[in-house]
Amino acid sequence: MAILTLKELRIALPKGKRLIGIDHGTKTWGLALSNPDLTIATPLQTINFSKFTQDVQTLAAICKEYGVGGFVIGLPLNADGTEGPRVDSVRHFADNLIKVQAAFGFEPPIAFFDERLSTYAVDDFLNENARLSRKQRDKVIDKLAAQLILQGALEMMKNG
16 A cells, blocks of 8 residues: 555545544654544554554554554644655655554555644643643643644545
8 A cells, every 4th residue: 555645545444444643753653543434533642662563563453443444644844845854754654554564454544644843733732721741741742743633634634
């Protein structure tokens, strides 16, 4: 399976299957989950990096548990829309997910979503609106960024 556009992802996704949004960070994967109707994204969890194969097994178990049929991965473009080293890392991550698709038991369709500054937006929101310590914010920021990524993708898919 190749990387798809959001429109192609919507078509490729089996009916009733959910999407997982992924905020691929330098130390963690933030995960968010859509509802089966693909209208609402909810923060799910954060996976702290260990070994890629173990992390994929965790992701595969989540896919099985929640009936996931595909992924939306945040693409961290620069503010001016250009691609930097972080984009290369995320593209490499997506390519690796494709290579290990047997772990999922299905060929997960994957699409990217422009996530410029999503983590910063969530961090600013938490700083201004939540009475959380830095340590507490660090526990939720990645899955909230994944929710922002996935919700944006769901809205684009809905609106064409």
